[in-house]
Amino acid sequence: MLALSHFNCSAIPLLPQISNDCGEKVEARVAVEELTQYGNLTLLQPTTSGVIVVILSMTLGIISNIVALFILVNAYSLQRRRTKATFLLFATSLVVTDFIGHLVPGALVLRLYLSGGVHPDDFNSSDSMCEFLGGSMVFFGLCPLFMGCAMAAERCLGVTRPLLHSSLVTKTRTKICLSVIWLAALCVALLPCLKLGSYTYQDPGTWCFIKVLSDTAEVDVAFMALFSGLGLTSLTVSLVCNTISGLKLVLTRLRRKPGSHHSAKSHDIEMVVQLVGIMVTSCICWSPLLIFGLMSVIRSYTGSIGEDLSSYKTLMVLGVRLATWNQILDPWVYILLRRTVLRKIYLITKCQASLRTNTVGRWDQSFPSLKKNQVDEV
Structure with a gap:
């Protein structure tokens, strides 16, 4: 770098x-x-390859989010079922948040790359740009995790208690919930303005985040613990809710009588499959940064990081790179895991299975006839 x-x-x-x-x-x-x-x-001097990687990552993320947003807006305008419309409102808000969260911090990181980055001696210092970049990373990191948790809880209620869901969940309350999520994430991101934590430049001087590696104070430990705790709690709740929803749908499918109408459940299956995709993507992309950050700040505060400082710097860089991929991969969940795509995959798989069965059947039928001809010849 x-x-x-x-x-x-x-x-x-x-x-x-x-x-x-x-x-x-x-x-x-x-x-x-x-x-x-x-x-x-x-x-210091930024490498050309690093700048190219940042530009390609931003381009891919922007295109992916725009395509997913177009699909979701089109589906929302055609949707008549209230439960599906509520889910699409959550999903559209998540894609918009991912799009802005990919564009704004990405542009600031690209600017730091082009300007040559920040000297290591200035890592512990902070300016207005670093404060804004660090706050953006915290805000746009918590928002998708909170939204994924809210979507999983909403679907769990809709699958397990449909009557209660229809009486409680409305578009107005969904919009209020989204506003509360954005406000809560913003309050956490603005805590350093109240001197409850701080943002600093991170190695290799091209991004800002919570102070976790050097000169950490009690407020820094509390701030990082709050950020990691909220993120990991959201992922855990999403895992529990999606598991309950998935098991409920499987049991309903197994208990369904042959020939009964089940088209209404196909919407629930589609939404749960998409939520599982969002949850898996968030766990893979965000868990390393949440865990590595918490480990780093604890060891730095206790003074036990010692010679492992360079290793923890590498882990933090790896964690933030994985986290940025969450905003690139999330849109593909809606692009690839739609009901039409899933139906085509199911039909192709079923067709392939039928071909194998027919082939085995033809071979089984040919062997007895062959044996019969041999007997006749004898």
């Missing part, structure tokens, strides 16, 4: 014992490299 910056004559006065002449660039370069190896001089 880091590289030596371009060297010129202005750097030579730093090395009077080696060269006082601008023509001796070779010796000066060797000296600079030696000092860099010993850690006495660090010059």
Whole structure:
């Protein structure tokens, strides 16, 4: 991620014992490299590959969210069932949040890459841009987790208690719930404004997050514990609710009498399958950052991180990269796990199974006839 910056004559006065002449660039370069190896001089420059990766990631995320948003808005306008409309309202809000959460922090990270990043000596400092970037990451990190939890709870109520669901869940209350989710995430993100935690630049100086690796205080531990606790709790509730919904649908399917009407349940199956996809994606993408961040801040505060500091920096970078992929993969859950796509997959699988059965049947039928012909010849 880091590289030596371009060297010129202005750097030579730093090395009077080696060269006082601008023509001796070779010796000066060797000296600079030696000092860099010993850690006495660090010059930053973003690599071209890093910038390309950021641009490609942003482009892919924007396209994916726009396609998913178009599908959801079109489905919402054609939907007449209230339970499905409520789910689509949640899903559309989640995609819009993912889109903004991918665009805004991504643009700020790209700006830091292009500007050369922040020097390691300034990692513990913070400015308005770092505060905004760190707050954006916390806000747009909690919102999808909260929404996934709310969607799972809503579907669990709809599958297990449909009458209670129809009397409690309305579009107005759904909008109020979404507003509460956004407000709660915003309040958590703004806690550093009340001196209840802080945001700092993180290695390699191209992103900001909660202070977890050095000079941590009690408020930093509490802030990170709150962020991780809320995120992990949301994932746990989603897991429990989706498991209950899935088991209920399976039991209903097994108890269904042959020839009975079950088209109404196909909507529930589609929604639960999509929720399971959202939950699995969120667990894979967000759990590492939530767990690594909590481990880092605890070890940093107790002073036991020691020589493992570089390892924890690597884990944090890995965690945030996985977290950014959540906003890219979420839209594909709605694109690929729609009822029409699932039906086509089911029909293709059924067709393949029928072909195998027919092939085995033809082979079984051919062997007896072959044996009969042999007997007749004898």
